[in-house]
Amino acid sequence: MTVSMAQVIKLFGLLCLVVTIAAEVRVKRQDEDADPDSINVEELCKDRPGDEYFRLSTDGDCREVVRCTRSGLKQITCPSGLAFDIEKQTCDWKAKVTTCDKKEKPRKVLPILKTDEPICPEGKLSCGNGECIDKELFCNGKPDCKDESDENACTVELDPNRAPDCDPTQCVLPDCFCSADGTRIPGNIEPQQVPQMITITFNGAVNVDNIDLYEDIFNGQRQNPNGCQIRGTYFVSHKYTNYSAVQDLHRKGHEISVFSLTHKDDPNYWTQGTYDDWLAEMAGARLIVERFANITDGSIIGVRAPYLRVGGNKQFEMMADQFFVYDASITASLGRVPIWPYTLYFRMPHKCNGNAHNCPSRSHPVWEMVMNELDRRDDPTFDESLPGCHMVDSCSNIQSGEQFGRLLRHNFNRHYNSNRAPLGLHFHASWLKSKKEYREELIKFIEEMLGRNDVFFVTMLQVIQWMQNPTELNALRDFQEWKEKCDVKGQPYCSLPNACPLTTRELPGETLRLFTCMECPNNYPWILDPTGDGFSKK
Numbered sequence: 001m002t003v004s005m006a007q008v009i010k011l012f013g014l015l016c017l018v019v020t021i022a023a024e025v026r027v028k029r030q031d032e033d034a035d036p037d038s039i040n041v042e043e044l045c046k047d048r049p050g051d052e053y054f055r056l057s058t059d060g061d062c063r064e065v066v067r068c069t070r071s072g073l074k075q076i077t078c079p080s081g082l083a084f085d086i087e088k089q090t091c092d093w094k095a096k097v098t099t100c101d102k103k104e105k106p107r108k109v110l111p112i113l114k115t116d117e118p119i120c121p122e123g124k125l126s127c128g129n130g131e132c133i134d135k136e137l138f139c140n141g142k143p144d145c146k147d148e149s150d151e152n153a154c155t156v157e158l159d160p161n162r163a164p165d166c167d168p169t170q171c172v173l174p175d176c177f178c179s180a181d182g183t184r185i186p187g188n189i190e191p192q193q194v195p196q197m198i199t200i201t202f203n204g205a206v207n208v209d210n211i212d213l214y215e216d217i218f219n220g221q222r223q224n225p226n227g228c229q230i231r232g233t234y235f236v237s238h239k240y241t242n243y244s245a246v247q248d249l250h251r252k253g254h255e256i257s258v259f260s261l262t263h264k265d266d267p268n269y270w271t272q273g274t275y276d277d278w279l280a281e282m283a284g285a286r287l288i289v290e291r292f293a294n295i296t297d298g299s300i301i302g303v304r305a306p307y308l309r310v311g312g313n314k315q316f317e318m319m320a321d322q323f324f325v326y327d328a329s330i331t332a333s334l335g336r337v338p339i340w341p342y343t344l345y346f347r348m349p350h351k352c353n354g355n356a357h358n359c360p361s362r363s364h365p366v367w368e369m370v371m372n373e374l375d376r377r378d379d380p381t382f383d384e385s386l387p388g389c390h391m392v393d394s395c396s397n398i399q400s401g402e403q404f405g406r407l408l409r410h411n412f413n414r415h416y417n418s419n420r421a422p423l424g425l426h427f428h429a430s431w432l433k434s435k436k437e438y439r440e441e442l443i444k445f446i447e448e449m450l451g452r453n454d455v456f457f458v459t460m461l462q463v464i465q466w467m468q469n470p471t472e473l474n475a476l477r478d479f480q481e482w483k484e485k486c487d488v489k490g491q492p493y494c495s496l497p498n499a500c501p502l503t504t505r506e507l508p509g510e511t512l513r514l515f516t517c518m519e520c521p522n523n524y525p526w527i528l529d530p531t532g533d534g535f536s537k538k
């Protein structure tokens with residue numbers, strides 16, 4: 001029951017994605033010419049964010065909307081059977097959409113931030129109605145202006161308390177790294193002397209469905225040019241995860257990070273999550289992994305948001321308080337030159353892309369392992385430009401192993417021949433397993449790359465270690481940070497994990513098996529009871 005529901009949602013998400021990509025066409029010029037009075041683009045687009053879809057008319061079947069771009073209006077059309085929900089800003093089943101009579105989202109009252117002469121005394125700023133309140137009260141998550149306008153202009157560009165622009169004299173390694181456009185190489189090393197790092201990451205539960213895939217890719221035989229085994233990073237979600245398998249991945253030197261505890265399938269829960277939601281989800285998930293995979297070395301330092309729905313400043317405040325070192329959920333749209341990871345002490349160096357636009361605007365002592373979008377074009381010299389894709393499986397035009405191989409090589413070259421920013425290959429295991437040729441193609445690519453002497457398959461932590469101590473290729477053989485757990489052999493900690501059948505009051509009616517080398521807990525660990533010891537009773 002739950003599985004089929006999840007599949008429906010997944011399919012639906014894919015559908016929406018395909019629609020946005022395939023059907024986004026410029027509204028034809030003839031239309032404008034034919035009826036010049038009905039569309040005044042300039043007026044329609046005045047003060048309207050470029051990501052907002054709206055209707056030109058409420059006639060018709062509720063499927064067509066447009067948005068403003070620099071080159072005019074662009075139209076999308078939902079597939080038949082669906083309608084566009086103005087409130088949610090997505091295509092949805094027609095029966096569920098109640099906003100077909102609305103042309104646009106209600107406009108929010110904005111504060112008056114930009115004026116020639118200041119309206120308010122120093123240290124204060126003006127609400128939409130002219131009321132002056134303390135600058136610190138803007139964008140603090142609760143309305144302070146009577147018209148509530150202080151919470152309506154809080155993007156990375158507008159938040160009055162936003163982080164300052166990158167200042168390279170203040171921001172120095174090893175703790176801080178930024179550059180004006182995000183493309184600069186740390187340590188100002190010549191590109192030819194920079195190792196091309198590739199980060200293979202997986203999202204989701206680690207279990208019997210994918211352990212064989214991981215053993216196939218990371219079989220212990222494949223080595224980076226420094227003689228150490230190649231590695232990946234696992235963003236692990238809790239439900240259905242086999243913690244004895246996670247323990248073994250960690251033993252072999254792969255990086256374990258968290259992908260939340262509940263992986264709740266409501267994207268808005270993540271975008272709008274409170275500080276406490278993020279705390280319970282991410283610190284709770286870490287607690288579970290540490291306990292049941294017996295990871296005691298403090299190496300779980302990374303977070304990825306489900307659906308890549310970044311939780312704004314609250315997520316990053318929680319991360320700093322909980323000593324998480326990096327987030328790996330913000331995407332950078334496909335550009336000419338890829339972006340290097342950066343710290344968030346200063347303002348992020350690129351547009352907040354996707355993610356419901358909830359990027360952190362404030363200063364945070366956290367690294368952002370930015371996800372550069374991949375160029376999905378099958379023939380990049382010939383095809384017209386298409387939006388990039390962040391997870392490999394969201395490059396929905398990839399249908400065959402051959403296409404997948406071309407995608408890998410073309411994007412490798414884009415990074416390798418420019419600034420050698422780390423190339424992220426982000427997967428859901430189920431996609432790689434959906435066709436045998438995908439797995440074969442990935443392994444072929446890895447082996448081809450390892451035949452060179454300047455490509456390394458590393459974890460997120462290893463990327464940060466290199467950036468904190470930028471080291472030229474010819475000295476990398478002896479780069480100590482990359483020598484830890486260099487060549488791991490031997491057997492897992494336990495040959496026969498406990499298969500604990502457990503329940504929790506939080507998931508009524510479900511009995512779940514928790515696989516672990518450690519002792520079984522009393523209850524299935526869940527958000528109010530992450531250790532599984534039982535609810536604290538008053």
Ligand SMILES: *[C@@H]1O[C@H](CO)[C@@H](O)[C@H](O)[C@H]1NC(C)=O
Nearest residue numbers: 207208242244245248495515
């Ligand atoms: C859990 O993982 C361990 C270690 O990889 C493996 O031996 C065991 O068979 C797995 N159990 C299940 C049910 O997947």
Ligand SMILES: *[C@@H]1O[C@H](CO)[C@@H](O)[C@H](O)[C@H]1NC(C)=O
Nearest residue numbers: 294295296493494517518519
């Ligand atoms: C858990 O880790 C500790 C410390 O590394 C180790 O001493 C212990 O044997 C481990 N226990 C199991 C069951 O893996």
